[in-house]
Amino acid sequence: MIDAISFTNGTLRYLDQRFLPLQENYVETRSHMEAIEAIKTLAVRGAPLIGVAAGYTVILGLQSYEGTKEEFPAYFDRLIADVEASRPTAVNLFFATAKLKDLFKAHYAALSLEALFAAMNAAAVEIHNDEIANCDNMSRHGVELIKQDLAETLKTRKLTVLTHCNTGTLATGGSGTALGVIKLAWQEGLIEKVITAESRPLLQGLRLTAWELEQEKIPFYSISDSSSAFLMQKGMIDFGIVGADRIASNGDTANKIGTCAHAISAYHHKIPFYIAAPVSTIDITIDNGTQIPIEERNGDELRTIFGTQVATPTTPVINYAFDVTPNQFINGIVTDKKAVTGNYSQELQKLFT
CATH class of the missing domain: 3.40.50.10470 (Translation initiation factor eif-2b; domain 2)
Structure with a gap:
């Protein structure tokens, strides 16, 4: 079973496709900047998989946030902008970021950052599960x-x-x-x-x-x-x-x-x-x-x-x-x-x- 991408315990794991088929190189990272670079350099590629990776990349960025709730909107805007700049043609990427932006707009005022991050994490996992079901359909x-x-x-x-x-x-x-x-x-x-x-x-x-x-x-x-x-x-x-x-x-x-x-x-x-x-x-x-x-x-x-x-x-x-x-x-x-x-x-x- 080919395991192209997974997200477990705050770590993104992906198969670096630049080295296939001669080398199967799996990479693990907790850095959203490293994940963005993986999308840019085609280590992770394919429109649906880019959407999945984009969702998880935003979650990596949330995990590294150390500021206050008042400072978070500006950080979130920069994070989303960095992710969206990685591959401009693949609309699945923007589908994923739009889903997370909608969550932010709907729940930022009412939820703690911890609860907001948990909701976004669940949304990123849902994007991945939906893609698996979409393929079968x-x-x-x-x-x-x-x-x-x-x-x-x-x-x-x-x-x-x-x-x-x-x-x-x-x-x-x-x-x-x-x-x-x-x-x-x-x-x-x-x-x-x-x-x-x-x-x-x-x-x-x-x-x-x-x-x-x-x-x-x-x-x-x-x-x-x-x-x-x-x-x-x-x-x-x-x-x-x-x-x-x-x-x-x-x-x-x-x-x-x-x-x-x-x-x-x-x-x-x-x-x-x-x-x-x-x-x-x-x-x-x-x-x-x-x-x-x-x-x-x-x-x-x-x-x-x-x-x-x-x-x-x-x-x-x-x-x-x-x-x-x-x-x-x-x-x-x-x-x-x-x-x-x-x-x-x-x-x-x-x-x-």
């Missing part, structure tokens, strides 16, 4: 959608699925979003094998998804990101499913850079392409993908691979961490509540009413 809804959309193919053979980046236990703390769907589909005999794109520049698909599939004993092949269109052309991929870091109210989806290219290729080859993400990933406050903030990371991530220089230090680099897939290239969005198809602007809104 998403897996069921995703498998139902696959059975429906690919019923004719399933009459004659099992399926080959393309995925990108990592969306399993390492990204969620539960069974996974897109990879959770894949795992359940494999268990139900729907899938023959998985094609996992390498996901440059940090290789989460090659390093992390491949590692998880090996743990689950699910047959797979890893490919370069640019190979998927050719494999679709050759009839080697039946459908694609990926996760999301933020989904706009019209269904436009931000995910790991390279996703949009896969989706456009799938659309051209008439292959279903799905998104799997919890409702907390949907940002109903924005109209479309142009309003999603896209993180641009240090160029050294592209110029180096695991510390080895593969380009000169002066090579100019554009290194966006995410791209946005327009909704017309998405056949369905699988959430923990239901699988959404059709008019995304209407159907996604219903999830919040």
Whole structure:
């Protein structure tokens, strides 16, 4: 059983994903600044898991507070701001901090700091438990959608699925979003094998998804990101499913850079392409993908691979961490509540009413 993150007796324990699959390095910390750095550096990554980590990071910050109750609001504001600045694209992070900010607003005046901290601790644990349950729900809804959309193919053979980046236990703390769907589909005999794109520049698909599939004993092949269109052309991929870091109210989806290219290729080859993400990933406050903030990371991530220089230090680099897939290239969005198809602007809104 992969233990991506846990919080016990005031200590956050996480698997440092930067060193996988060659080294399984578990880190324990009671410092909220160390936890923030873990999120920034992708030691902890994956939108749902970032939300879980954000909740626990705030709790670490509360544990170190030594001031008076009157001084606490200013400290809390700084703490939340530091956590929210760690990864600007993953909306799950802001979902977690919003939940804790709401608790503060509702109970600061009436509760002692000890009671307030206990309530926030319980809320952070609830965020984690909810993500585990969300993964199970998403897996069921995703498998139902696959059975429906690919019923004719399933009459004659099992399926080959393309995925990108990592969306399993390492990204969620539960069974996974897109990879959770894949795992359940494999268990139900729907899938023959998985094609996992390498996901440059940090290789989460090659390093992390491949590692998880090996743990689950699910047959797979890893490919370069640019190979998927050719494999679709050759009839080697039946459908694609990926996760999301933020989904706009019209269904436009931000995910790991390279996703949009896969989706456009799938659309051209008439292959279903799905998104799997919890409702907390949907940002109903924005109209479309142009309003999603896209993180641009240090160029050294592209110029180096695991510390080895593969380009000169002066090579100019554009290194966006995410791209946005327009909704017309998405056949369905699988959430923990239901699988959404059709008019995304209407159907996604219903999830919040």
